[in-house]
Amino acid sequence: MTPFRDEEMPGRLFIVEGIDGSGKSTQLDLLHKWLVSQGYLVVFSEWNSSPIVKGTTKRGKKRHLLSPMSFSLIHAADFANRVHAQILPALYAGAIVLADRYTYTAFARDAVRNVSRTWVQGLYSFAVRPTVAFYFDVPLDESIRRISEGRPTFKYYEAGLDMGLADDAEESFRQYQGLIQKEYEQMIDEFALVRMDATEPLVTQQKKMRAIVQPHLEAVMRDPGGSIHEALREAGLNGRYIDEAISKRRDVQA
């Protein structure tokens, strides 16, 4: 079974991958803001965020119910829901989709838990092949330094404590991230991931990212809404209720 469905779609899919602390989410967020400012219609999808499945994942993590196989399956369920409810419709419509983590996260995490690679790739064969997949490469020490500054406690599954690598959470986290990193390195060639040097200045990384994305943006859907400021100026209004309306719309979307 091929790891992706091969189908021509008018939309574009850009995804970021990398170990925790690689700065991938920061870069994707900057890309997101830039694309929106250019007037593109952008849909954002985050790992573990399906409204239907994430409650079960949370339950499994909280009660430590997840074994390597159930960890793999429940994340695939979450991903499947986002592909079908969010990613595919947007791509068929011709929009840009940005995903923070994609199938490669599952390939790496499941492989280090000894789940068969071919089985996992078959599981995810309904996924869309990304237009560009960025891999943020960072030395292990640097990523751990970044993480220990912001987040002093390590969560059970994030630190790979379910794998019994080490009793100490920080040591387990280090070993786990190291194993994940090895899996990513193997996938760079196999899946043509675009390697980004995550030790470079943030501005430099973003510049490179935009330059790579730019050529894929021709004929992609733009937000038809136009600028709200323009509309207000034209009608001579202050926009007293606009903030309220936007926050309501966000509630509905959430």
Add this chain to the structure above:
Amino acid sequence: MSRLKFFGEPPPGLEGEDFPGRLIVIEGTDGVGRSTHIALLKEWLEDRGFAVLDTGLTRSELAGPGIKRAKQGHTLDPFTLNLFYATDFWDRLERQIVPALRAGMVVLADRYVFSLIARAAVRGVALEWMENLYGFALVPDKVIYLDVDVENLLPRVLGGRGFDHWESGQDFLRGPDVYHTFVEYQTRLLFEFRYLASRHRFAVIDARRPIGEVFRSIRFEIDPIIATMGTEGAHPQPRRRPAKRRVAATP
């Protein structure tokens, strides 16, 4: 003793183990009488001194509540639903079924991967994808398939819980009313079941007959499966039943 045997690659943690229990699966469509016969079987087995574990779809601690919640809203694509069911299936396999088999119990499974494969097939999910997904499932010692036709199914469903949204295919079929989608859906589903029955050599039992007769046929199938239990030593021995009559190894 028999060796844990899987449809595909053994999942991590369960490779090459021996177990003294037996896994017996009761398959069949909604309303065919599976739960009645499992209740009868459980008592019959316990009266003969066998410890029994019964299990069924959505009964896992991990994913059971989530699936039930998800099915209340009717917005699920078949992939998500299948992966949700697979999570539930694995959780029960790992934390209920395999421990019971290790302990030498008879496990009675109300539905198994075949129901899930049949349901997915009528919804257009590729068989190849489903069979890869359920490669981690244990090959049962026996699959009892309670066969029925739509004509005989209708009065049972009407006299029971009535037409169910999912069991009438209303998540993907359009028709003037639930009766018509039920007939359409069950006709297609039974076709898939019969295909799986021949492919995996189920013991096909005509469930249109009176309960007592059906139960007698089920006992006849199960007797030889449990006859050797307890007589096997601590060391693995070949099973008495010839291997060729076992359920096929690859789906």
